[in-house]
Amino acid sequence: MPEFIKYLDNTREQLIENVIAMEGEKNGVPVEVAMIYNTSYSENLHSYVNNINTHEGGTHLAGFRRGLTGTLKKYAENSGLLKNVKFEIAGDDFREGLTAIISVKVAEPQFEGQTKTKLGNRDVTSAVSQAVSEMLTDYLEENPNDAKIIVQKVILAAQARHAARKAREMVQRKTVMTMGGLPGKLSDCSETDPSLCEIFLVEGDLAGGTAKQGRDRNFQAILPLRGKILNVEKAMQHKVFENEEIKNMFTALGVTIGTEEDPRALNLTKLRYHKVVIMCDADVDGSHIATLILTFFFRYMRDMVEQGYIYIATPPLYLVKKGQKREYAWDDNQRDLIAQKLGGSVNIQRYKGLGEMNAEQLWDTTMNPEFRTLRQIVIDNATEADRVFSMLMGDEVPPRREFIEKNAKYANIDA
Numbered sequence: 001m002p003e004f005i006k007y008l009d010n011t012r013e014q015l016i017e018n019v020i021a022m023e024g025e026k027n028g029v030p031v032e033v034a035m036i037y038n039t040s041y042s043e044n045l046h047s048y049v050n051n052i053n054t055h056e057g058g059t060h061l062a063g064f065r066r067g068l069t070g071t072l073k074k075y076a077e078n079s080g081l082l083k084n085v086k087f088e089i090a091g092d093d094f095r096e097g098l099t100a101i102i103s104v105k106v107a108e109p110q111f112e113g114q115t116k117t118k119l120g121n122r123d124v125t126s127a128v129s130q131a132v133s134e135m136l137t138d139y140l141e142e143n144p145n146d147a148k149i150i151v152q153k154v155i156l157a158a159q160a161r162h163a164a165r166k167a168r169e170m171v172q173r174k175t176v177m178t179m180g181g182l183p184g185k186l187s188d189c190s191e192t193d194p195s196l197c198e199i200f201l202v203e204g205d206l207a208g209g210t211a212k213q214g215r216d217r218n219f220q221a222i223l224p225l226r227g228k229i230l231n232v233e234k235a236m237q238h239k240v241f242e243n244e245e246i247k248n249m250f251t252a253l254g255v256t257i258g259t260e261e262d263p264r265a266l267n268l269t270k271l272r273y274h275k276v277v278i279m280c281d282a283d284v285d286g287s288h289i290a291t292l293i294l295t296f297f298f299r300y301m302r303d304m305v306e307q308g309y310i311y312i313a314t315p316p317l318y319l320v321k322k323g324q325k326r327e328y329a330w331d332d333n334q335r336d337l338i339a340q341k342l343g344g345s346v347n348i349q350r351y352k353g354l355g356e357m358n359a360e361q362l363w364d365t366t367m368n369p370e371f372r373t374l375r376q377i378v379i380d381n382a383t384e385a386d387r388v389f390s391m392l393m394g395d396e397v398p399p400r401r402e403f404i405e406k407n408a409k410y411a412n413i414d415a
């Protein structure tokens with residue numbers, strides 16, 4: 001497990017040098033934990049029962065959280081590290097920047113949830129909580145330097161959470177106040193049934209203007225995004241909610257985030273579109289912007305990804321012309337086949353931006369449900385997705401450089 005933790009966290013900057021690895025048993029339940037803290041702003045917890053990945057969590061994960069929070073809080077209070085803190089520290093604060101694996105063995109596991117991967121045995125909660133508390137108490141007493149670093153991280157997380165709550169409340173207030181009109185630069189559709197509606201998040205005002213002209217106003221809404229949105233992987237939570245483009249997305253979608261119990265809980269009951277289509281230029285900058293938007297959805301609106309609401313549009317790369325004949329190509333091979341089919345001298349136009357197409361072309365190739373190709377974003381492996389996002393968008397450069405060197409041959413990069 002320590003080696004797996006190192007693999008999961010090799011794209012992040014570590015706060016403490018070594019993985020905290022613990023094994024114990026309580027009430028007949030063997031418990032193994034491996035964990036480490038990093039400088040990121042998200043938690044990354046993975047749980048197993050009898051070597052089965054319980055990605056929906058369950059009672060063992062609840063027990064781990066309870067044991068971790070209670071033990072760290074007690075240690076911090078007894079050590080006097082919280083004497084100058086003037087506000088309450090919440091459970092989320094103790095898990096910010098934490099990567100952990102929790103593995104238990106249960107004689108007769110009871111699985112619940114949509115995919116039967118959520119542990120339901122109630123007695124496991126207290127067993128894991130007690131085991132984690134005893135093991136972590138020993139570790140903190142034996143490693144006071146690590147303990148101090150972890151508590152300092154927790155205090156910073158609490159300060160940021162308080163700032164984020166105020167910023168989040170402003171987003172919620174804006175969403176409620178503007179639901180009756182057109183928030184930001186949104187050009188809404190006339191249909192009101194969310195299951196029939198789709199919104200295009202479009203890179204730039206120029207392409208946004210073309211998309212507005214080319215769309216079907218009955219069911220397609222357009223929200224232009226100015227430039228590159230904030231990289232949420234490297235931003236504190238309150239900075240995320242203060243970002244204008246992100247506030248516009250929250251407002252346009254009609255969703256709310258955060259409760260007193262769970263600051264990251266997503267409420268989709270008022271989601272206004274069941275297709276959210278990211279539509280960016282077919283160049284390097286466009287790919288970067290699409291990745292920034294996907295990072296935002298993965299970190300702050302993962303439920304929307306998991307429920308199948310997020311898509312990426314696929315505009316063509318080429319227009320191949322000969323006389324009055326015109327055909328579109330989405331890759332180099334298709335371009336060459338079309339050129340060969342048309343024969344003789346052909347004119348090939350490389351689209352570097354959506355703005356290079358007129359409204360009719362954008363509708364025909366990218367927005368018309370009858371002919372377009374949308375790529376639905378799915379999460380096959382949440383653990384690997386978390387690692388890739390932190391590697392691509394985080395602070396650590398060497399893992400990203402290695403990834404780029406290995407995969408550069410697959411990229412569409414103009415000379």
